[in-house]
Amino acid sequence: xxxxxxxxxxxxxxxxxxxxxxxxxxxxxxxxxxxxxxxxxxxxxxxxxxxxxxxxxxxxxxxxxxxxxxxxxxxxxxxxxxxxxxxxxxxxxxxxxxxxxxxxxxxxxxxxxxxxxxxxxxxxxxxxxxxxxxxxxxxxxxxxxxxxxxxxxxxxxxxxxxxxxxxxxxxxxxxxxxxxxxxxxxxxxxxxxxxxxxxxxxxxxxxxxxxxxxxxxxxxxxxxxxxxxxxxxxxxxxxxxxxxxxxxxxxxxxxxxxxxxxxxxxxxxxxxxxxxxxxxxxxxxxxxxxxxxxxxxxxxxxxxxxxxxxxxxxxxxxxxxxxxxxxxxxxxxxxxxxxxxxxxxxxxx
Amino acid sequence: xxxxxxxxxxxxxxxxxxxxxxxxxxxxxxxxxxxxxxxxxxxxxxxxxxxxxxxxxxxxxxxxxxxxxxxxxxxxxxxxxxxxxxxxxxxxxxxxxxxxxxxxxxxxxxxxxxxxxxxxxxxxxxxxxxxxxxxxxxxxxxxxxxxxxxxxxxxxxxxxxxxxxxxxxxxxxxxxxxxxxxxxxxxxxxxxxxxxxxxxxxxxxxxxxxxxxxxxxxxxxxxxxxxxxxxxxxxxxxxxxxxxxxxxxxxxxxxxxxxxxxxxxxxxxxxxxxxxxxxxxxxxxxxxxxxxxxxxxxxxxxxxxxxxxxxxxxxxxxxxxxxxxxxxxxxxxxxxxxxxxxxxxxxxxxxxxxxxxxxxxxxxxxxxxxxxxxxxxxxxxxxxxxxxxxxxxxxxxxxxxxxxxxxxxxxxxxxxxxxxxxxxxxxxxxxxxxxxxxxxxxxxxxxxxxxxxxxxxxxxxxxxxxxxxxxxxxxxxxxxxxxxxxxxxxxxxxxxxxxxxxxxxxxxxxxxxxxxxxxxxxxxxxxxxxxxxxxxxxxxxxxxxxxxxxxxxxxxxxxxxxxxxxxxxxxxxx
Numbered sequence: 001x002x003x004x005x006x007x008x009x010x011x012x013x014x015x016x017x018x019x020x021x022x023x024x025x026x027x028x029x030x031x032x033x034x035x036x037x038x039x040x041x042x043x044x045x046x047x048x049x050x051x052x053x054x055x056x057x058x059x060x061x062x063x064x065x066x067x068x069x070x071x072x073x074x075x076x077x078x079x080x081x082x083x084x085x086x087x088x089x090x091x092x093x094x095x096x097x098x099x100x101x102x103x104x105x106x107x108x109x110x111x112x113x114x115x116x117x118x119x120x121x122x123x124x125x126x127x128x129x130x131x132x133x134x135x136x137x138x139x140x141x142x143x144x145x146x147x148x149x150x151x152x153x154x155x156x157x158x159x160x161x162x163x164x165x166x167x168x169x170x171x172x173x174x175x176x177x178x179x180x181x182x183x184x185x186x187x188x189x190x191x192x193x194x195x196x197x198x199x200x201x202x203x204x205x206x207x208x209x210x211x212x213x214x215x216x217x218x219x220x221x222x223x224x225x226x227x228x229x230x231x232x233x234x235x236x237x238x239x240x241x242x243x244x245x246x247x248x249x250x251x252x253x254x255x256x257x258x259x260x261x262x263x264x265x266x267x268x269x270x271x272x273x274x275x276x277x278x279x280x281x282x283x284x285x286x287x288x289x290x291x292x293x294x295x296x297x298x299x300x301x302x303x304x305x306x307x308x309x310x311x312x313x314x315x316x317x318x319x320x321x322x323x324x325x326x327x328x329x330x331x332x333x334x335x336x337x338x339x340x341x342x343x344x345x346x347x348x349x
Numbered sequence: 350x351x352x353x354x355x356x357x358x359x360x361x362x363x364x365x366x367x368x369x370x371x372x373x374x375x376x377x378x379x380x381x382x383x384x385x386x387x388x389x390x391x392x393x394x395x396x397x398x399x400x401x402x403x404x405x406x407x408x409x410x411x412x413x414x415x416x417x418x419x420x421x422x423x424x425x426x427x428x429x430x431x432x433x434x435x436x437x438x439x440x441x442x443x444x445x446x447x448x449x450x451x452x453x454x455x456x457x458x459x460x461x462x463x464x465x466x467x468x469x470x471x472x473x474x475x476x477x478x479x480x481x482x483x484x485x486x487x488x489x490x491x492x493x494x495x496x497x498x499x500x501x502x503x504x505x506x507x508x509x510x511x512x513x514x515x516x517x518x519x520x521x522x523x524x525x526x527x528x529x530x531x532x533x534x535x536x537x538x539x540x541x542x543x544x545x546x547x548x549x550x551x552x553x554x555x556x557x558x559x560x561x562x563x564x565x566x567x568x569x570x571x572x573x574x575x576x577x578x579x580x581x582x583x584x585x586x587x588x589x590x591x592x593x594x595x596x597x598x599x600x601x602x603x604x605x606x607x608x609x610x611x612x613x614x615x616x617x618x619x620x621x622x623x624x625x626x627x628x629x630x631x632x633x634x635x636x637x638x639x640x641x642x643x644x645x646x647x648x649x650x651x652x653x654x655x656x657x658x659x660x661x662x663x664x665x666x667x668x669x670x671x672x673x674x675x676x677x678x679x680x681x682x683x684x685x686x687x688x689x690x691x692x693x694x695x696x697x698x699x700x701x702x703x704x705x706x707x708x709x710x711x712x713x714x715x716x717x718x719x720x721x722x723x724x725x726x727x728x729x730x731x732x733x734x735x736x737x738x739x740x741x742x743x744x745x746x747x748x749x750x751x752x753x754x755x756x757x758x759x760x761x762x763x764x765x766x767x768x769x770x771x772x773x774x775x776x777x778x779x780x781x782x783x784x785x786x787x788x789x790x791x792x793x794x795x796x797x798x799x800x801x802x803x804x805x806x807x808x809x810x811x812x813x814x815x816x817x818x819x820x821x822x823x824x825x826x827x828x829x830x831x832x833x834x835x836x837x838x839x840x841x842x843x844x845x846x847x848x849x850x851x852x853x854x855x856x857x858x859x860x861x862x863x864x865x866x867x868x869x870x871x872x873x874x875x876x877x878x879x880x881x882x883x884x885x886x887x888x889x890x891x892x893x894x895x896x897x898x899x900x901x902x903x904x905x906x907x908x909x910x911x912x913x914x915x916x917x918x919x920x921x922x923x
Contacts, residue, residue, distance in 0.1 A: 018402055019389045025409040026395075026437060029444075032416065044849040048867050049434045051394020054879065067878050075779070075862045077877055096506055121878045123394030144878075322389050 012235050015286065015314050017324050023124075024318045028236045031117060035244050041116055041149050051123040057095065059084030063130045066095060067121075070166045074146070076159055078166075079120040081129045081140040096172050103176035105138040105184055105210065105339050108163055108198075110145060112189030114218060114245035115156060120144035124321045131323075132186075135332055136339045141167060145194065149248035153260045156190070156249075160198040168207055182343055184211045185277075186335075188320065190249075192217025196263060196296075203274040211342040212279040213335055216287055216317055217296065220246055221262040222255050225291035235286040235316045242289065262292070264299030271303040278306040280338040282331055284315035310334050395437045408441035415445070431845040433870040505547045508537040509767065512554055516763035519561060527562055531555065550771040553805050554763075557812040564813070577619055579803035584622060586793075586800035587777055588859045589882045592851055592874045593706050594623040597746035599847045600886040601702045602630050604744035608700035609639045614693055614740070616685060616705040618645030621660040623704070625667055632671035639700075640674045644693045649681040657681060685712055686729035690736045701742040709733075709829070710749055713822040716757050734836035738889040745838060745887040750823040751873055751880040754811045763812060769881070770808045776876035777801060779862045826871055826883040838887035842870030 013021055030049050034042045055065045065081045085094030098104070109132070111118050111125040118125060120142040129140045145159035167173050168181045175182060185195035185202075192214035202209045220242060232239045243256075250258050257265045279300055283293045300307040312319065315327040322328065384398035397405055429447045434440050511534040518527035534555050541548035584590040605611045611631075615623070624643060631638040643664065650656040657679025668675030682688045685708060695701055712730035737745060752769040756762050777797050810821040830840070851865045851872060866873045866880060873880035 018406060019387070022397075022402060022406050022409065022437070023390060023393055023395075025406070025413070026441075029409060029412055029416070044852045045431070045845055047852065047865070048431060048845045048848040051435060052866055052878075053394065069877060072779075075877070079878075119878075123392065127392045321393065324389060 012286075012316065015235075016316055017322075019324055020316075020318065020322050023322060024236050024316070027318075031241070034117075035241065039149060039244075039248060041248065043150065046117065050118065052119065052121045053123045053126045054121070055079055061130070061134065063133045064095065065126070065130070070143075071159075071162050074159075076146075076162055077120065077144040078163055079126070079129070079142045079144070081133045081142070083133060083137060098172050098175055099139060100137065100175065103182055103343055105136050105182050105343050106167055106173050107132055107136065107138045107140045107184045107186050107213075107339070108160070108167060108195075109140050109142045110156075110160055110185075110187035110191030110194040110198075111142060112187065112191045112216075112218075113147070114242075115148045115190040115193075115249040116245060117147070128188075128320065131332070132335075135336045138184075138339065139173060148245070152248070152252075153250055153254075153258075154197075156194050157197045157201070157260075160185075160194045161201050164198055164202060164207060164209075180208070182210045183208070184213060184339055184342070185209055186213040186215070187217070188215035189317070190218045190245075191215075193219060193260070197260065199277050200263075200269065200271070200274065203271075203276045209277040211338060212277050213338060214279060214281045214293075214296075215320055215331075216282065216284050217293055218245075218289065219261060219263065219292040219296050220256045220289060221265050221292060221295075222257045225289075227291040228288045231286060231288035235288070237288050237317060239288065264296060264302075268299070271300070271305060276300075276303070276305050278308075278342060280308050280310065280334065282310045282312070282334070284317060284319060284327075285311060285313035286316040308334075308338065390437070394435060396435050397437045401438045405438050405441050408438075408445055412441060412444055432842040434867065435869055504537060504540040505551075508534060508541055508551050509547065511537055512551060512558070512767060513760070513764055515558055516760050519558065519763075520759045524562060527558070531558055531562065534558075547771055550767070550774045553770070553808060554767060554812070557809050560809065561813045574802060574806075576806075579799060579806060580619055581622075582796050582799035583803040586796045588855055588863060589874060590622070590706070591858070592855070592865070592872075593748040593882065593884055595626065595854060596843065596847055596851055596872055596884040597704055597706065597748060597886075598623065598627045598630065599850060600744055600746050600841065600843060601627060601704070602634070604702060604841070604886075604888070605631070605639060605700055606634075608743070610642075610696070610699045611639045611702065612642040612644065612693070612695055612699040613702045613704060614644045614646070616646050616703070616708040618647045618657060618660055618679070621645065621664050623706070624664050628664065628668050628673055628675070629671055632673045638671075638673040640676075641668065642676045642678070642699070644678045644680060646680045646682060646685070646688055648683055655679070684729075686733060688733075690740055693740075695740055701740050703737050703740065703742045703745040705746070706748040707750065709747060710755070710822045710824060711820045713755055713824065715816075716755055730832070731836070734833070734838070738837040741890045743888055743890050744841060745833075745889070746884070747829065747833065747887065748882060748884045749826070749829055751825055751875070751883045752823045753825050753828075755822040755824050766808055766811045770804060772876050772879045773804055773881060774801065776862065776881070777804075779860055779876070826868065826873070826885065829883075829885070830869075830871075833885075833887055838889050840870055841886040841888050843867075843872050843884065843886055848872060 016024070034046045034049075036042065055067045057064050057066050062084050063081055064084050065079055067077055067079050070076045070078050082095070083099045085097065085099075087094055109125075109129055111120060111122065113122075120126075121144070125142060129142050132138055132140045141163060143160060143163040146155040148156075164183060164185070167183060170181075171179075173181055185199050187193070187195040195212050195214055196217065199209050199212050224239070228239050228242075231237075246256050246261055250256070250261060256262060257267055259265070259267045259269060262268060279297075281293065281297050281300075283290050283297075287293070294309075297307050297309045310331060312327045312331065315325075319325060319327040320331060384400035387397050387399045387402060390397050390402075429444065431440065432443065511530055515527050515530035515534060518524075518530060534551075538548070538552055538555060541551065543549050543552045580590075601613065613624075613627070615621075628641065631641060643661070645657055645660060647657050658677075661677030661679055665675050665677055678693070680688060680692045709730065712728065712733055714728045714730075750769075753765050754762050754769070756765070777800055807821050810819060811823075814820075834840070845867075848865060848867055851874070855863050855865060855874075862877055864875050864878060866875065868880075868883075871883055871885035873883045875881045
C-alpha cells in the first residue's frame with residue numbers, strides 16, 4: 001500500500017478538478033485524524049475543524065434559512081431552507097407561509113458523513129441545500145440527526161423518521177388542492193442510507209413519500225465486492241475506513257450483513273408488499289462501494305419498486321459538492337426532473 | 350461532449366499542464382501577489398487564495414505520504430494544536446511542520462509526476478452561472494425556536510408579526526398605530542404560553558415597547574436590583590460567562606508562558622469570578638508561578654464600602670493559599686472612558702494582559718450610516734483602544750455578545766434583539782437541568798428567574814434607550830475584528846486545545862443544545878447553532894503602532910470617577 005501512494009494520488013488527480021481534489025483530500029486527511037483505532041472518535045476536534053455557517057433569514061440568492069427544534073426531548077434540530085418570502089418588509093411573518101399556492105416539493109435532506117461527520121450547518125451541505133431550493137422551488141429540511149459512534153443504529157433513522165412526521169404535521173408545508181405534504185427523502189452517503197430506511201418506515205406506517213433521491217448512498221456487506229477491491233484507496237476512500245464507520249454505526253457485535261447496512265442482503269427485509277416509494281439512485285463510477293449501490297438498485301427492481309439509476313462513470317465521491325463539473329450539473333438536472341415529475345403524480349401507486 | 354480543459358471555475362487562468370516552470374512560478378507568486386480568495390472553496394467554508402491552490406494540493410499530498418506509515422494518525426494528530434482551519438494554506442503548512450520529520454520533504458516537487466496539473470476532463474462552466482454565495486455578505490440572524498403545537502405556533506408567529514409592526518410604527522413616529530398594535534400584542538400574549546419559548550420573551554418585549562412609548566418618569570430602563578447580583582445569577586444559570594472566563598484564561602495562561610512578572614487588567618472586576626481559576630492554573634504551571642498583579646476596574650461603591658478592595662482581599666487570600674505572589678489594585682470609575690493607563694502603574698518588564706468581558710460595546714456610539722461606516726469623531730472606544738495598545742499587552746482577551754444591536758435603525762435593532770434574546774431565553778430553559786447538580790430544583794428555578802431579569806435588563810436597554818443611556822451596543826465579531834485590527838491589535842488565534850476544553854466543560858456542566866464553534870481563530874458559544882457570545886484574543890506587544898495622542902496625565906474633573914488605591918501587597922511566601 002505504501003509504495004503505491006504516488007500512483008493513487010495521480011489517479012485521482014487525473015479525473016478530478018483541482019478544487020475538488022483539494023476539498024476531498026482535505027476531508028480525507030482530517031477525517032483520518034479523527035477516527036481512533038479503538039473505535040472512538042475525536043468529536044471535539046471534528047467540531048473544531050468542521051466549517052459551519054449560520055442560518056440566514058435574509059435572502060441570499062433568493063433563499064432564506066432558519067433553524068427549528070423538531071424534538072425538544074433530544075434537541076433534534078433541523079435547518080429549513082425556502083425561497084425568500086415575496087414581501088421584503090415583513091420577512092419574518094411570511095417565513096412560515098407556504099412558498100407557493102401551487103404544489104411544491106418538500107425535500108427532507110440527510111447530510112452525508114458516513115454517520116459520524118458533518119451537521120446540518122456544515123458549509124458544504126448548507127450550499128447544497130440552498131441549491132436544491134433554487135433548483136426545485138422546494139422547501140428543504142436538513143435534519144441534524146444524531147451521529148455515531150456516540151449514537152448508533154437506529155438513532156439516525158429515528159431522527160429521520162421524527163423529521164418526516166414533523167413535516168407531515170406542519171400545515172404550511174402542505175400544498176395542492178388536496179393539501180398534502182409532498183415529501184422527497186434525499187441524502188448523500190450515510191444520508192442516502194437514512195433516506196432508504198425512513199422510506200421503509202414511512203411505507204409501513206402509511207405516510208406517503210413522493211420519491212427518494214439517493215446520492216452515492218452508503219451501503220455495504222460482509223462480502224468484499226469487486227469494486228471495493230479494485231478501487232480500494234484509489235479515489236479518497238478505503239475499505240478500512242468504510243469498515244470503521246460501519247463498526248461505529250451498527251450495533252455492537254453486528255456485522256455488515258445487518259439490514260441497516262445491507263438492506264437486500266441475507267437479513268434484509270422484503271419490500272414487495274410495501275407501498276415503498278420511487279427512487280432515483282446516483283452512483284459514481286469511481287466510488288468503491290458502487291457494487292453495493294448497484295445491488296441496492298437491483299434489489300429495488302426485484303421487489304417491483306420503481307427506480308432510476310444514474311451512473312456517472314468518471315465521477316468520484318463528493319462530485320456534487322462543487323459546481324465545477326458536468327457530473328454536478330447533469331446530476332442536478334436529473335434531480336430536478338425527478339422531483340418535478342413525481343410532484344405531479346399521485347404518490348405510491 | 351466534454352473537451353479537455355485544464356482548469357475549472359475559479360482557478361488561475363495561467364494554469365498549464367505538467368509544467369514545472371508553472372509550478373515554480375506559482376510558488377513565487379504566493380509571496381508577492383495577494384491573489385483573490387477562491388470562490389468555490391469559500392462556499393465550502395475555506396479561505397484559500399486561488400494562487401495558493403496548487404501549493405495546498407501539493408501540501409496535502411505530502412501530508413498523506415507523511416501519515417501513511419502512521420498506524421495511528423489520530424493519536425499523533427491529537428498532540429498537535431490546530432488553528433484557524435478556514436485558512437487551509439496555513440493549516441496544511443502547520444500540519445506538515447508538525448508531522449513530517451524530514452525537512453527535505455517540504456516544498457520540493459517530488460517528481461514531474463506529482464507536480465502534474467490536475468486534469469479537468471469536463472466542460473468549463475462560465476462562472477457567472479450558479480455562482481456560490483459570498484458568505485461574507487451574510488448577516489447573522491439567529492435561530493427561531495417554536496412550539497410544536499399548531500395553534501400555539503400560529504399565535505406565536507402572529508405575536509412576532511405584531512411586535513415587529515409595532516417597532517416599525519415606533520420608528521416611523523406613528524405612536525397611535527404603535528399603541529394600537531401594542532394592545533393587540535397584549536391580547537395575542539394571552540393566547541400564547543408565556544411560560545416558555547417565544548411567548549416568554551415576547552412578553553418582555555411588549556413591556557419594553559410599552560416603556561419606550563410611554564416612558565416612566567424615571568429613566569434608565571432598568572430595575573433597582575443590584576446589577577452584580579443579576580450578573581452572578583446569569584453566571585450560574587448558563588455557561589456563557591463561564592465559557593468567556595475559561596477561554597480567556599486559557600489565552601492569558603499561554604501568553605504568560607515564560608514571564609515571571611505578569612499583570613492582568615480586568616475591565617470589569619465584579620466579584621472576580623474569573624480569577625481564582627487563573628490563579629490556580631498559574632500556581633500549577635511548570636517552573637512555578639509568576640508574580641501576579643491584578644488591577645480590577647469597577648464602579649465606585651455607593652455605600653462607602655470599597656467593594657473592589659473586598660474582592661481583591663479575597664483573591665489575595667486564595668493566592669496566598671496556593672503560594673502565588675499576588676498584588677491587587679482597584680480602580681473605581683463610573684465609565685470606562687474615564688480610566689487612564691497610568692492608574693494601573695504597569696511596571697517595565699511586566700507581561701500585560703487586558704481582559705474585557707462584555708465591556709467594549711459600552712464605549713461605542715451611534716453608527717453613522719446603515720452600512721456601518723463609523724462616526725468621524727473619535728468615540729470613547731478609540732481612546733480606550735489606543736491606550737490599550739499603548740500598554741503593549743501580550744494578550745487582550747475580548748468577549749462580546751454575538752449580535753448586531755447597534756444598527757442605526759430602531760426596527761433592525763428591535764428585530765435582531767427579538768431573536769437574539771429569544772434564543773438566549775430558550776437556552777436558559779433548555780440548559781438548566783444540568784447546571785451544577787448541587788442545587789435543588791427550586792434553587793435552580795430561582796437562579797434561572799434572576800438570570801432572566803439580567804437578560805431583560807440588557808434587552809430593555811437595547812430597546813428603550815437612546816444616546817448616552819444606551820450602553821448595550823452589541824456588535825458582531827466581524828465588526829470587532831475590523832475595529833481592533835484598525836486600532837493596531839493583531840489577532841491571536843484560539844486553537845483546538847481551547848476549543849476542546851470549552852467543548853468538554855460544556856458537556857460536563859451544561860445541557861445539550863449548547864455548541865462551541867471555531868470561526869477564523871475565534872470561538873463562539875451558542876444555542877442550537879446560533880452563536881450568542883464570542884471570545885477572541887489579540888496582542889500589541891511587538892510591532893504595535895505607537896500610541897496616538899493619549900493623554901497620560903489627564904486631570905480628572907468629573908466627580909463621579911475617582912481612583913481608589915486598593916493596594917494590598919503581600920510578602921512573598923517564605
